[in-house]
Amino acid sequence: MGFSIIGHPFYLISPTLISLTTLAFLSCSSVVRTSTASDYTNLVYQGCAKQTFLDSSSVHSQTLSTLFDSLVSQSSKSNFFKTSSSGDQASISALFQCRRDLSFGDCNCVSKLPNMLNSLCENTISGRIQLSGCYIPYEQNGSPQVSNFDLLHKTCSATQAEGSGYEERRDAAFAALKKGMVSGYGFYTTIYESVYVLGQCEGDLSIGDCGECVKSAVQIAQMECRSSSSGQIYLH
Known part of the structure; x- marks a missing residue:
């Protein structure tokens, strides 16, 4: 999930967007944005497991290639799709998610991710690439799991917000975000007195888990980013 503040932007992003989503999956995230479509392919972060596949790398390579082609x-x-290979030694799960306010045309940023994963995470049992507009995580089934609310990535701008009352307005925007994520079924964006926030949970996350994820991301933003004029929080 992710969230962002414009003018003072904040994003909470699962996958992806208090954006989120082991290294493999984003569940919720937040991001601060003033970007245009050309920014949707900007790299936000990457993560690759330290462990590699134990048996034939060619088997796993072919399995991943098939999964990536499907994604x-x-x-x-669609802006969300999840798939997995058959239950053999190379059984792998993968998904993609795009920001829900993007058109399918802008969601073509997904096409850039397989080559990046193959290059950056060669033969590792899990990996994730997060762009501004979309992400792909994959993992070998049965690999160690992490908490849904583990922090994957965080940025807080060095620029501090000017004027009085900023943190109060930001917190009011966060309150609106937490409420809106429920009515928006996992996606919400709004501007509250010049503070822009955006949140998105991973497509198959329940509303209850999404709400808890957003709550955790907001708390991290408040504690870690304080008066920063923008920030991004990505949880698993």
């Missing part, structure tokens, strides 16, 4: 194909029809 790219589906990205022209």
Whole structure:
């Protein structure tokens, strides 16, 4: 999930967007944005497991290639899709998610991710690439799991917000975000007195878990970013 403040932007992003989502999955996230479509392919962060596949790398390579082809194909029809290989030694799960306010045309940023994962996370049992507009995580089934609310990535701008009352307005925007994520079924964006926030949870996360994820991301933003004029929080 992710969230962001524009003018003073804040994003909470799962996957992806108090954006979120082991290294493999984003569940909720937050991001601060003033970006145009050309920014949707900017790299936010990458993560690769230290462990590598134990047996034939060619088997896993082919399995991942098949899964990635499926994800790219589906990205022209949907903003979220999850798939897995058959239950053999190379059993792997993968998904993609795009920001829900993007068109399917902008969701084509997914097509850039397989090559990046193959290059950066060669033969590792899990990996994740997060761009501004989309992300792909994958993992070998049965690999060690992490808490849904583990922090994957955080940025707080060095620029501090000017004027009095900023933190109060930011917190009011966060309160609106937490409420809106429920009515928006895992996605919400709003501007509250010049503070822009955006939140998104991973597509198959329950509303209850999404709410808890957003709550955790907001708390991290408040404690870690304080008076920063913008920030991004990505949870698993």
